[in-house]
Amino acid sequence: xxxxxxxxxxxxxxxxxxxxxxxxxxxxxxxxxxxxxxxxxxxxxxxxxxxxxxxxxxxxxxxxxxxxxxxxxxxxxxxxxxxxxxxxxxxxxxxxxxxxxxxxxxxxxxxxxxxxxxxxxxxxxxxx
Numbered sequence: 001x002x003x004x005x006x007x008x009x010x011x012x013x014x015x016x017x018x019x020x021x022x023x024x025x026x027x028x029x030x031x032x033x034x035x036x037x038x039x040x041x042x043x044x045x046x047x048x049x050x051x052x053x054x055x056x057x058x059x060x061x062x063x064x065x066x067x068x069x070x071x072x073x074x075x076x077x078x079x080x081x082x083x084x085x086x087x088x089x090x091x092x093x094x095x096x097x098x099x100x101x102x103x104x105x106x107x108x109x110x111x112x113x114x115x116x117x118x119x120x121x122x123x124x125x126x127x128x
Contacts, residue, residue, distance in 0.1 A: 039107055
């Protein structure tokens with residue numbers, strides 16, 4: 001889930017992965033009035049065949065995981081969560097120094113896993 005400095009009213013969900021030995025990505029976005037004015041709940045629900053992205057209970061992007069032989073292996077391996085405040089760059093654009101410093105506040109991060117009996121065959125497992 002990403003924000004881009006030059007479009008502050010957009011909440012992005014982007015999945016980056018390798019496909020055929022090259023970088024691939026798919027994403028979606030949601031327009032939100034002044035998302036910086038309060039705390040919000042961002043959710044990713046990872047199923048065997050897809051990832052659903054939510055902002056405050058609104059689903060705004062579904063990523064269909066690739067089928068076997070088409071990059072699916074990346075989604076059957078261990079994963080990590082990256083929490084990042086990136087400034088500038090080719091996507092974020094130039095930085096106005098007058099806007100600095102900024103605060104990046106995260107209240108909590110939680111990761112849940114279904115009990116083994118509730119997991120479907122082929123569903124990714126999160127390792128503690």
